[in-house]
Amino acid sequence: WSYTAMRMTLSSTSLPPFLTNCITEDDWDIYSFHINSTVTGRYATTVIKSRVANRMNESKEIEFHVRIPKNAFISKFRMFIDGQVYDGTVKAKEQAQRQYTEAVSRGESAGLVSSVGRTLEEFKTSVTVAAHKKVTFELTYEELMTRTLGKYELLIHARPMQPVQDFKVDVHIHEKAGISFIDVKGGLSTKALANAITKTHADKQAWVHFYPTEDQQKTCDSCGEQGLNGDLVIVYDVNRISSLGDLKRSPGYFVHHFAPSELPRMPKNVVFVIDQSGSMHGKKIQQTRIALIHILNDLAEDDHFGLMTFDDNIFHWKRELVQATEENVKSAKSFARKIQDRGSTDINKAVLEGTKMLNAHHKESSASILILLTDGDPTSGVTNPERIQSNVRKAIADKFPLYCLGFGFDVNFNFLEKMSLQNNGVARRIYEDSDADLQLKGFYEEVANPLLLDVAMTYSGASNLTQTNFSMYYNGSEIVVAGQVTDNNSENFDSQVIAISANKRVRFSKTNASVEFTEVVSDDQIQRVWAYLTVKQLLQKEVVLSGPEKEAVQKEALELSLKYSFVTPLTSMVVTKPPGEETDVLDKPKEGKPQSSREMDLAPPVHPGLGLSVYPGHPRGHPVRYRLHHDPVVGLYVNGELDSNVKGGFNKIGIHFDNSHHVEVGPKLISVRIGQTTTHHSEQVIRRDKEIDVAAGDMRLVIIVHGQTGKELLWPVLRQQPSDNFGEGILGEWEKKKACFALLRPVAKFTVEEV
Structure with a gap:
C-alpha cells in the first residue's frame, strides 16, 4: 500500500455514524469465579474455576480467558457441560501440532497460549453452550516458588472479563518450618479493595481470602465495566532454623531447601559491560545511566569493580578493577553520566575484555561476577553467535558466572541465554517500560551479596538427583535439590553441603545441624516437586547441548512432561470438546520469542x-x-x-x-x-x-x-x-456487556491520512 497524507484534527464528537453502530448480540453471564491456591513446602497448586451460564434462547459461544505465571506448568484442564466432563490431554507437541494444523485447514479455531508482559502467560479457549445451559471451566497449574531477596511471591492474576457476583480468591500456605511473615501486595490490594482482603497467620499456616463485591469490582483502580484486571501478590518467607536447611522426605522422594543466612558476606569483584551502540538511543541509554548510578552507590567498600562501555570499540573507565572507595565510585558515576549511544555492536570483543579484567584481578575469598547489558545482535567484529559463545566459554573457563541482561525485544535472547547458561549464569530480559532502571537495579540486588562459592550438595541413599553443584549462593536466594530415595531407612539417608565461605571451606551436615525429616507431605506432592524441577533443569540443559546429547535430554524432559501432564515447551494440551466443536491446542511459549x-x-x-x-x-x-x-x-x-x-x-x-x-x-x-x-x-x-x-x-x-x-x-x-x-x-475495545462496536476510549485529536 502506498500513502498520501492529509492531516486534520478531529474531536471525539465528530465520529462518523458507523462508529457507534451496535450489532445486537446477547451476552453470557459468569455467575461464579473462584481461584484456589494451595502452597505446601514452597510448591503451589492453583485451580481457577469459572462457572458460566447462557441465559439466552439460543446457543452461544462462551470464552474462558485467564492469565497464569510464566514459571508455571499447566497440568489439568476440564470442562463440565450438561453432566459431561471433557478433559484436556497432554501430548507431544508434534502430535498436537498435527491436530492443530488439521483444525486450521478445516477453517476451525485453535487456541494457543501466548506471553503477556513480564510475568504472565495467557490461556484462552471457547465452547458453544446450548440455550439456558451452563458450563464450568477448571484450569490447574503448578509452580515451585522461587526465593528472591528474602521472600517468595505467589502471583495471582484476576481477570474474569466482567463483574462476578460470586468472586473468590482463597490462598492457603502450609510450611512445616513455620512462616516468618506474610503480606499482600499488587494492584488489587489498593485502598478501594482493602476490606475485601482478609489475612490470617498462625505459625506454620497462613490464609489469604479476597472476596470483592460486584460494586468493588467496577470501581477499584484495576477495575472497570469488564470487572477486575490486576494482580494479587502473596509475599512470605519461612523460618530458618537450621544451617543445613529444610529437608523433607517421603518413602519415595525428597526435596531439600538450602538457604543459610547467618554467614559473612564475601567481597566481590564485578565488571559491568554496557552496550552503547546506536540501538540504545533515547530512553534505553537514559535508564541505563540512572540504574548504573544507583548500582554504583550500593557497592560495598571492600568490593572491587570495573566499568566499560562498547559499540564497535571499547571505552574503559579504568583498565583494571579498583576498590569501591568513595572517590572511585564518584569518578565512575561521572563516567556513567556521560555514556552516549553510538556505533555498532561488538559483543565478542566487549565480553572478552571484561573477562580479561576479572582474570587479571583474581583474589582469594572473593566472588567474581561479569554482567553484560545489551539490546541487540552482534553486528561488528565476530558476529557468529556460536563462535562468540565458544570464545567466551574458553576465556571464562568456569571461573566465574556471566549474567546477560537483554534490554528490550530486539535482542537475540536465545543467544544470550545460551551464553549465560554455558558460564554458570542466567539471562534476564529487561522490559522497555518506565521502570527499566528499577529492573536493572533489582537484578543487581539479587547478586549483590554472595555468601558461598562452589556449593556441592551430596546425598547418600538417593538417586536421580536434580542439579547438585552451584557456582554461587547469594543472600536472600535459595538452592533447591530433589531426588528419589533408594533407602527408606532414615539412618542411611544422609546429606551434606560443602562450599567456600568468606575465608574458609565450610561443611553443613546432620552432625552440626538439627534436621527434621517429615512424612507429613504426601509422596505424590514431593514427587511432583522433583518432576517439576527436573523438567525445568532439563529444558535449561537442552539449550546448551547439541546433537545426540540434546536429543537425549529432550526425550527425557518429554517423557516426564507427559507422565506428569505438564504443558511445557515440548508438549501441548489438546482441549477436548463436545462432538462437533473445534479442537483447541494449548502451547507454552518460550521466553526467547519476541513479543x-x-x-x-x-x-x-x-x-x-x-x-x-x-x-x-x-x-x-x-x-x-x-x-x-x-x-x-x-x-x-x-x-x-x-x-x-x-x-x-x-x-x-x-x-x-x-x-x-x-x-x-x-x-x-x-x-x-x-x-x-x-x-x-x-x-x-x-x-x-x-x-x-x-x-x-x-x-x-x-x-x-x-x-x-x-x-x-x-x-x-x-x-x-x-x-x-x-x-x-481510535481503536477501542469491543464491550461485550453491551455487545456494541463502539469507540470506548476516543482521543481528542488524531491524524487523518489517506492512502
Whole structure:
C-alpha cells in the first residue's frame, strides 16, 4: 500500500455514524469465579474455576480467558457441560501440532497460549453452550516458588472479563518450618479493595481470602465495566532454623531447601559491560545511566569493580578493577553520566575484555561476577553467535558466572541465554517500560551479596538427583535439590553441603545441624516437586547441548512432561470438546520469542497513518485506506480500507508488526507474510465463524466479521494491550456487556491520512 497524507484534527464528537453502530448480540453471564491456591513446602497448586451460564434462547459461544505465571506448568484442564466432563490431554507437541494444523485447514479455531508482559502467560479457549445451559471451566497449574531477596511471591492474576457476583480468591500456605511473615501486595490490594482482603497467620499456616463485591469490582483502580484486571501478590518467607536447611522426605522422594543466612558476606569483584551502540538511543541509554548510578552507590567498600562501555570499540573507565572507595565510585558515576549511544555492536570483543579484567584481578575469598547489558545482535567484529559463545566459554573457563541482561525485544535472547547458561549464569530480559532502571537495579540486588562459592550438595541413599553443584549462593536466594530415595531407612539417608565461605571451606551436615525429616507431605506432592524441577533443569540443559546429547535430554524432559501432564515447551494440551466443536491446542511459549521488536539501528520503515473519518470531498465508491492504530514503541501498525459507498465497517484490515510480519485480513481471505514467505495459515491468526484473532506481539486484536446490506464487513478492536501503552489511534475495545462496536476510549485529536 502506498500513502498520501492529509492531516486534520478531529474531536471525539465528530465520529462518523458507523462508529457507534451496535450489532445486537446477547451476552453470557459468569455467575461464579473462584481461584484456589494451595502452597505446601514452597510448591503451589492453583485451580481457577469459572462457572458460566447462557441465559439466552439460543446457543452461544462462551470464552474462558485467564492469565497464569510464566514459571508455571499447566497440568489439568476440564470442562463440565450438561453432566459431561471433557478433559484436556497432554501430548507431544508434534502430535498436537498435527491436530492443530488439521483444525486450521478445516477453517476451525485453535487456541494457543501466548506471553503477556513480564510475568504472565495467557490461556484462552471457547465452547458453544446450548440455550439456558451452563458450563464450568477448571484450569490447574503448578509452580515451585522461587526465593528472591528474602521472600517468595505467589502471583495471582484476576481477570474474569466482567463483574462476578460470586468472586473468590482463597490462598492457603502450609510450611512445616513455620512462616516468618506474610503480606499482600499488587494492584488489587489498593485502598478501594482493602476490606475485601482478609489475612490470617498462625505459625506454620497462613490464609489469604479476597472476596470483592460486584460494586468493588467496577470501581477499584484495576477495575472497570469488564470487572477486575490486576494482580494479587502473596509475599512470605519461612523460618530458618537450621544451617543445613529444610529437608523433607517421603518413602519415595525428597526435596531439600538450602538457604543459610547467618554467614559473612564475601567481597566481590564485578565488571559491568554496557552496550552503547546506536540501538540504545533515547530512553534505553537514559535508564541505563540512572540504574548504573544507583548500582554504583550500593557497592560495598571492600568490593572491587570495573566499568566499560562498547559499540564497535571499547571505552574503559579504568583498565583494571579498583576498590569501591568513595572517590572511585564518584569518578565512575561521572563516567556513567556521560555514556552516549553510538556505533555498532561488538559483543565478542566487549565480553572478552571484561573477562580479561576479572582474570587479571583474581583474589582469594572473593566472588567474581561479569554482567553484560545489551539490546541487540552482534553486528561488528565476530558476529557468529556460536563462535562468540565458544570464545567466551574458553576465556571464562568456569571461573566465574556471566549474567546477560537483554534490554528490550530486539535482542537475540536465545543467544544470550545460551551464553549465560554455558558460564554458570542466567539471562534476564529487561522490559522497555518506565521502570527499566528499577529492573536493572533489582537484578543487581539479587547478586549483590554472595555468601558461598562452589556449593556441592551430596546425598547418600538417593538417586536421580536434580542439579547438585552451584557456582554461587547469594543472600536472600535459595538452592533447591530433589531426588528419589533408594533407602527408606532414615539412618542411611544422609546429606551434606560443602562450599567456600568468606575465608574458609565450610561443611553443613546432620552432625552440626538439627534436621527434621517429615512424612507429613504426601509422596505424590514431593514427587511432583522433583518432576517439576527436573523438567525445568532439563529444558535449561537442552539449550546448551547439541546433537545426540540434546536429543537425549529432550526425550527425557518429554517423557516426564507427559507422565506428569505438564504443558511445557515440548508438549501441548489438546482441549477436548463436545462432538462437533473445534479442537483447541494449548502451547507454552518460550521466553526467547519476541513479543514485539524493531530494528533500532536502522531508520524505522514508513508506515500508514492514523485516522478514521472519510477524507472530505473524496469521490464516492473509491476505496480509502486509513491508519487506525500506531504504536512505535512496540512496532504495531493497523490500517483499514474503507468503501465510502458502504458504512458499517472496513473491506480490508492490514496489520504490520515485529518488523517482518504483515497480516492482511478480508472477510473471506487471510494472508500472512513473514519475511518473504506468504501463507494463509499461521499460529498468530485464528479464524472463527464471525471473529478473527490476531496476536501481534504482546497486543491482541480481534476483527469482527459482520453483515450489512448483504455484504460482510470488518471491524477491528483492541482486546489486549500493555498497561504502558504509547499507541495513538481510535481503536477501542469491543464491550461485550453491551455487545456494541463502539469507540470506548476516543482521543481528542488524531491524524487523518489517506492512502
